Amino acid sequence: MTQIRGLGYLKVQTRDIDRWRELVIDGLGFAEGSGPDPDTLYLRMDERQARLIVVPGDTDRVLAVGWEVRDQFALATVGRAVEASGTPVKMLDEQQAAERAVEQVITFTDPAGVPVEIFFGPVLDHSPVVTGMAQKFVTGPQGMGHVVLPTTAMDETVSFYTEVLGFLPRGAMKVGGGRPPVRRVRFLGINQRHHSLAICPAPFAGDPGLVHLMVEVDSLDAVGMALDRVGKSGFSISSTLGRHTNDKMVSFYVRAPGGWDIEYGTDGMLVDERYYTAEEITADSYWGHDWSGSEPLAAFVPKSVPTTS
DSSP states (O other), rough: OSSEEEEEEEEEEEEHHHHIIIIIIIIOHHHHHHHHTSSEEEESSSSBSSSSSEEEESSOOEEEEEEESSSHHHHHHHHHHHHTTTTOEEEEOHHHHTTTTSEEEEEOOTTTOOEEEEEEEEOOOOOOOOTSSOOOBBOOGGGGGGGEESSOHHHHHHHHHIISSOOOEEEOOOOOOGGGSEEEEEEEEEBBBBSSSSEEOOSOSSSSOOEEEEEEEEEEEHHHHHHHHHHHHOOOEEEEEEEEESOOOEEEEEEETTEEEEEEEEEOOOOOTTTOOOOOEOEEEEEEEEOOOOOOOGGGSSSSSSOOO
């Protein structure tokens, strides 16, 4: 059984912090949080000081995917398991933990090259969460949402998350037309959210290290209003509104600065592990989710080819 309870936070670096602010605050209605760096954008979804942290820099890349455990004992258990797998683990100091608004955190790199952080004791902000569309984000026991990570080492990455970190298989989908050698996106869960993580085969390694982040809100109206707002602000809509077949989420995808997407949705299913069995879906969506107008994701473009931010 996994010690990990949910996706706790995501920290990314961007070359365009102003455009990021326009997307997440003005368009998607995140609440602005607080933190130690005045140049960094801290985004609230609930009582956590920041769930999404956007740092200005000279490249676009993921800086940390933060997974939450219950307490210091669970943190130590995860650390021992990761070290036993042959992956070096580093304990961050008190100042570094304070910068993340958590009590204690360890860090390591997964087989995909993604920086992973495991933490406990998030610091809470009890002031009202004032979102842009009066929406509530679905977090709590389900965590922040889910992330999709690209990898050139599919078997090693899936094995690491399932056998070392204890993620549960929640199904798959063939990609590339299903022709041999067969490649699949693997969906992995740790709580009632259908998947908190998906691992996607990619042809290239390196930055940005993300395919998309999904966040969920409490109403279809909030999703529709966000879709209108980001469209009016000139952001590229990677996928139109649609309902997924695996997690039943009604969502759209918008391209974030840096060449990866934010999925913004509602009405995701809750998994009951007493009855759930991993299944392979044969279509991404029941309806909608038209990707025909999408620009190439940065994770699937050779690094010598410039991407659109």
